Amino acid sequence: MQSIWTESSQRLNFKSLKGDVKTDVLIIGGGMAGILIAYFLEQAGVDYMLVEGKTIGDGITKNTTAKITSQHGLIYDKLIHDNGVEKAKQYLDANQLALKRYKEICENIDCDFEEKSAYTYSLSDRIKIEREIKAVYRLGLVAEFIEDLPLPFKTCGAIEFKNQAQFHPLKFINAIAKNLNIYENTFIKELGENAVITNAGKIIPQKIIVATHFPVINKHGMFFLKMYQHRSYVIALEDAQNIHGMYVDEAQEGMSFRNYKNLLFIGGGDHRTGEEGGNWKELRGFARKYYPNAIERYAWATQDCMTLDGIPYIGEYATNTPNLYVATGFNKWGMTSSMISAIILSDMIIGRDNPFEELFSPNRSMLKPQLLLNGVAAVVNLLKxxxxxxxxxxxxxxWNKVEQTWDCPCHGSRFEKNGDLIDNPATGSLKK
Structure with missing residues (x-):
């Protein structure tokens, strides 16, 4: 099943690598994060190249719901509790800066960019919403409590962030990628100490940025313990409702909503990759109950890398890899996190100080309960x-009977029925 973004945009075509090349900076991965990093390096006059194993935007980016917002559920009260006011404010400031940068870039391109309010609602806990509003006020942002929402069910209220945004992600990528140094259908086979081996030649870079959704290098960073992957599902309904904003349930198993033109997106049915969940069945049951006259036009699924503390990993891949960088763990908020990645990593490449570098560092302490749970899950599935x-x-x-795929419950790799690779961190297909 294809998302509406794929169906409603024309794809750019880039050449494949042929032969051996040298570059100052190699970006691996042509999703939103990789493209934005390339865009900023191009503007800075840095010698770079971006390689994508398939085609740009063809991974997780094409399946986003494309909300550009600093409101990531009820995160700020938790961040203050876990990290203190200063770091919570840095997280808010970084995401607000990302929103600002998108607005600036989108002023001159056609990508269906619209300013909208973002709402996080609760079905059962008004106090959670009130606590989040107080937390946001402490960080210097005005947020409002909204009693009644234009949703077809009763809530306990919501927190509203005004002046957030939504857009068409593939139209955006196509607009900014036209003149970038990109090579498609160039698959990385091996990362050696001095060279990167592809299916069509050798690349000799001075610095490497891994923007492959889930990092593919195992011997550094321990990302296979510091993250797990989570699947969620979307249906797009015609003749449903204009809800005039972007909405998400504060509960991880809840639903999200936004409009695009004459369609209503309903997201949810979440579950950890490799396990069972509500999937499209849950969403279609909801649609039959609340929008019985609506017509389903699109249905798709996506996958997100979840970190141990709710903050992405952006920066040096590991403490002993000074010329290797990573952007991953976007926790379902890939649009602002991709922009933050581009801001931080382009500054690091240029040698410019960035105020958010420490907060997002992949090498911060990760002694969290989820670390043990991820390790136990891996051991259990290794022994099966x-x-x-x-x-x-x-x-x-x-076996994922709903999507007809083979899924890894440890780290989230996915494969077609015939064994062909769909999602990393695996870098090859199943043995036939």
Whole structure:
């Protein structure tokens, strides 16, 4: 199933790499983060190249709901509690800066950019919403409590962030990528100490940025323990409702909503990759109940990397890799996180100080309960006596009967029924 973004945009075409090349900066991955990093490096006059194993925007980016917002659920009260006011404010400031940069770039391009309010609602806990509003006020942003929402069910209220935005992600990528130094259908086979080996030649870079959604290098960074992947689903309904904003449930298993033109997007059905969840069945049941006359026009699914503390990993890949960088762990908020990645990493490449570098550092302390849970899940699935195993680290795969794929419950790699690779961190298909 294809998203509306894929159906309603024309794809750019870039050449494949042929032969050996040298570059100052190699960006691996042509999703939103990689493209934005390339865009900023191009503006700064840095010698770079971006390689994408398939085509740009063809990974997770094409399946986003494309909300550009600083409101990431009820995160700020938690950030203050866990990290203190100063770091919570840095997180807010970074996302507000990302929103501002999108607005500036989108002024001159056609990508269906619209300013909208963003709302996080609760079905059962008004106090959570009130606590979040107080937290946001402490950080210097005005947010309002909204009693009644234009949703077809009763809530306990919501927190509103005004002047947020939504857009068409592939139209945006196509507009900014036209003149960038991009190579498509150039698959990375091996990252050596001095060279990167592709399916069509060798690249000798001075610095490497890994923007592949889930990092593909295992011997550094321990990302396979510091993250897990989560799937969620979307349906787009015609003749449903104009809700005049972007909405998300504060509960992880809840639903999200936004409009695009004459369509209403309903997102939800979430579950950890490799496990079972509500998927499209849950969303379609909701649509039948609340929008019985609506027509489903599109349905798609996406996958998100979830970090241990709710903050992305952006910066040096590991403490011992000074010329290797990463952008990952966007926790379902890939649009602002991609822009933050581009801001931080382009500054690091140029040698310019960035006030957010420490907050997002992949090498910050990760002694969190989820670290143990991720480790236990990996061990359990490694020991399962199954024949279908993930080539990433050997975990037993589970059959996803809804999407007809083989999914890894350890780290989220996914494969077609015939074994072809869909999602990383695996870098190759299943053995036939």
């Amino acid at each position: 006596p199954k024949t279908k195993r993930c080539p990433h680290l050997g975990c037993a795969l589970t």
